[in-house]
Amino acid sequence: MHFEALKVGELAKRTGLTVRALHHYDEIGLVKPSLHTESGHRLYTAPEIVRLQQVLSLRELGFSLDEARNCLNRSDFSPLAVVRMHLARLRERIECHRKLCERLESLAAQFGAAVEVSADEFLQTIEVMTMVARYFTPQQLELIEASREQVGDELLAKKQEEWAELIALVRAEKDKGTPLEAAKVRALAKRWIELVSWTTGGDPEIEKSLERLWRAQGDQLAAQHGEKYDPRPVMDYMAAAIAASKNSE
Amino acid sequence: MHFEALKVGELAKRTGLTVRALHHYDEIGLVKPSLHTESGHRLYTAPEIVRLQQVLSLRELGFSLDEARNCLNRSDFSPLAVVRMHLARLRERIECHRKLCERLESLAAQFGAAVEVSADEFLQTIEVMTMVARYFTPQQLELIEASREQVGDELLAKKQEEWAELIALVRAEKDKGTPLEAAKVRALAKRWIELVSWTTGGDPEIEKSLERLWRAQGDQLAAQHGEKYDPRPVMDYMAAAIAASKNSE
């Protein structure tokens, strides 16, 4: 799974992109496979796949392929930031789509009813339709500026270590049976909250995903870093500690 | 409101389209203004605006401008059908977007957590992203076939008359104070339900819009066809009748 290198056709099948598109991305230096067979066949590995996802997110955000390449080559664009931006946009879009639905429902109702259909209704509907497709370019600079201050890879690695450390610390207190009200535990709970907030960017949906992820893949983590770093036994303990410290306020 | 003819610039402003795009649509015979000033300035009136909306809906459905023109010129494509198809697609899209959101949330969570990010997750995410953009062409034939059996303008006009007639009939019974359980009223309720179903295509959201529309624009209808055809007094009466006939089952 981790080491498999995919040929273009395989990658195309699994992603829904066309072979031609992947060729094109290679040609313009956007996503270049890091390996080739002796005969020159492209072999795509994990980093390129990640990059590919980034490219598609940026394109959805309204960037041209050229702009996407620039963004990805400047190192101040972290993958995490890109995914978050994409998420934000998607949510806005869903809202826009809902509004457009309402307008179309209104139009549909007017057709069947005996009411004279006003041109104004159509104009407004068209405006909403174009808004859905637009509203990109105006805000792009804003986006780019906002992401300047985003995370680099080293910071990310540091935060991951912080997690491992914090999990181990909490685990220790838990195993000692330290009561939830103890000052030590409170301090840990505070750190926990802060780290969650940093990791998720304050997004509650991402937080839910994080929980699901840990519950599902805790084995992997435990195997990777050692049993002490398995987050699962720790999560409930922290949840209880946080609840307790809230109650005592 | 009804008679105003818009110049390109005005239309562009109100719709969010560019002047160039409107010029282009004119060039290729897709949306041609029916009027011009003596000096050759384009003047867009209501029918063109409706057509413009249709064009944009069809484009959102994945048709090329050429295909859109063909559709609109064959008379078996009713505006109502187009709006309904667009609605259906939008709803599917919202669902897709939600799924994509979940995938992106999962990705975002993986970045921050210590878990090894698997390439497979990225592949799946990319697939969902391309699905959102695709899933058009495969189903287009299906759509086109489905819309062959759709409403023409005369049928639509007939249904509008049916509404006026039905409303008048119900109004008469209501004014006579006929009880809700009377066979006559039941028959009317049945016709009412059928006509609603036809008008809305069975879509509950469109039905809500229809109600809102009638409540808001009843005056207009009354003024247009005479007081007897004001739907508002009739709607509650019918709702009660329908509820009554359900209870007695």
Add this chain to the structure above:
DNA sequence: ATTACCCTGACGCTGCGTCAGCGTCA
């Protein structure tokens, strides 16, 4: 006379689709 539109060409661009002609892997 100015300013803000409008017109009609005409060329340019992005992001691939679509052959063509030829190697290669199982």
Add this chain to the structure above:
DNA sequence: TTGACGCTGACGCAGCGTCAGGGTAA
């Protein structure tokens, strides 16, 4: 040997963006 897949050009195309050069409406 035979498909199914891969490679590299090269051209084509939709849907406009973007000047250029000139008329017009208030």
